[in-house]
Amino acid sequence: MEEVRESSAWVARNSSHVTIDSSGIEKVVEKMKESIPKVEWDYEGIHYFDNGPLTVQYLFVLDALNFCFWPDKDLNYDHLAKGLKDALLNDNSAFDADRLQKYTGPQLRELLKWPRPLPLEEERVRLLHEVGFELERSFEGKASKLVESCGKSAAKLVALVTRHFPGFRDHSVYKGHQVFLYKRAQIFAADLWGAFKGQGYGEFNDIGSITMFADYIVPAVLQQLGVLKYSSTLANAIQDSSEIGAGTEEEVELRACSIYAVEKMRELLSIKSGKQVLSVQLDLWLWSVGVQCPSLQHHRTLSIYY
Ligand SMILES: Nc1nc2c(c(CN[C@H]3C=C[C@H](O)[C@@H]3O)cn2[C@@H]2O[C@H](COP(=O)(O)O)[C@@H](O)[C@H]2O)c(=O)[nH]1
Numbered sequence: 001m002e003e004v005r006e007s008s009a010w011v012a013r014n015s016s017h018v019t020i021d022s023s024g025i026e027k028v029v030e031k032m033k034e035s036i037p038k039v040e041w042d043y044e045g046i047h048y049f050d051n052g053p054l055t056v057q058y059l060f061v062l063d064a065l066n067f068c069f070w071p072d073k074d075l076n077y078d079h080l081a082k083g084l085k086d087a088l089l090n091d092n093s094a095f096d097a098d099r100l101q102k103y104t105g106p107q108l109r110e111l112l113k114w115p116r117p118l119p120l121e122e123e124r125v126r127l128l129h130e131v132g133f134e135l136e137r138s139f140e141g142k143a144s145k146l147v148e149s150c151g152k153s154a155a156k157l158v159a160l161v162t163r164h165f166p167g168f169r170d171h172s173v174y175k176g177h178q179v180f181l182y183k184r185a186q187i188f189a190a191d192l193w194g195a196f197k198g199q200g201y202g203e204f205n206d207i208g209s210i211t212m213f214a215d216y217i218v219p220a221v222l223q224q225l226g227v228l229k230y231s232s233t234l235a236n237a238i239q240d241s242s243e244i245g246a247g248t249e250e251e252v253e254l255r256a257c258s259i260y261a262v263e264k265m266r267e268l269l270s271i272k273s274g275k276q277v278l279s280v281q282l283d284l285w286l287w288s289v290g291v292q293c294p295s296l297q298h299h300r301t302l303s304i305y306y
Pocket of ligand 1: 040041042043044066067068069070075076077078191194212213214215216217218283284287291306
């Protein structure tokens with residue numbers, strides 16, 4: 001994940017609209033260093049888990065669709081995770097590679113028991129087809145084969161996922177520089193690690209190489225904590241819920257500066273606590289804080305990446 005770290009650091013150095021406040025980082029770390037918040041994966045109890053390959057298939061489908069919930073004010077991540085879980089409990093072949101290639105928008109809605117079109121529904125369906133097609137073509141239809149071929153390396157898994165599945169290639173060109181953010185590919189590795197508790201399909205020797213997952217919740221939490229500071233124009237745009245275009249400087253800075261800031265928090269926390277802290281742990285904590293704060297104002301970008 002060096003390319004994610006390096007390119008995010010480049011954005012942070014050249015940023016125009018978002019700045020990272022090192023005194024804000026110090027304050028947060030000072031408060032956290034005695035007891036590093038440990039958030040259980042699936043603390044919500046909404047994910048499918050059977051300790052086997054079907055869980056891997058479930059998590060891959062989940063993360064293929066893990067983006068852009070906000071345009072429907074009642075929809076959130078929990079509906080997706082729980083909806084896909086119930087679908088699988090009802091029909092354990094629902095995510096077979098051949099079935100994934102055939103879903104239509106209305107069928108996906110029905111599967112998730114959602115009464116109206118999903119945000120970016122056509123894209124969601126297209127990405128499901130892509131996952132089914134490529135799993136069938138290269139991995140015997142099974143996401144578990146994809147994971148098995150990574151030799152317990154999360155970095156290899158992210159590389160393989162982004163190489164085979166164009167929908168996971170979450171990157172941007174910022175001031176002429178290619179920036180890699182890879183939110184859904186990285187969260188897939190983290191979800192495996194969390195669900196399988198670092199064993200079996202979730203065993204990765206390099207889980208520390210994963211960065212935080214640049215979504216629309218964590219940047220808002222970092223801003224509230226005083227870690228990120230926004231220009232007044234950007235702060236107003238977020239406050240007014242104005243849409244921020246995908247690939248704009250503002251959008252890339254919000255995401256890349258979040259990655260860089262969490263890396264800095266992790267480094268400082270590891271030094272101050274004398275324990276190795278993972279970005280995944282910090283992410284899960286920050287995200288859980290954010291989703292429990294209904295008044296949190298986040299940036300609004302129409303994107304298939306997060
Ligand atoms: N950085 C980060 N972003 C995350 C997650 C998760 C869920 N991870 C689960 C896995 C195990 C745990 O127990 C978690 O439940 C979703 N998201 C993002 O949030 C946004 C949705 O928000 P809202 O519209 O309010 O539901 C959307 O961009 C979605 O992609 C995370 O962990 N980290």
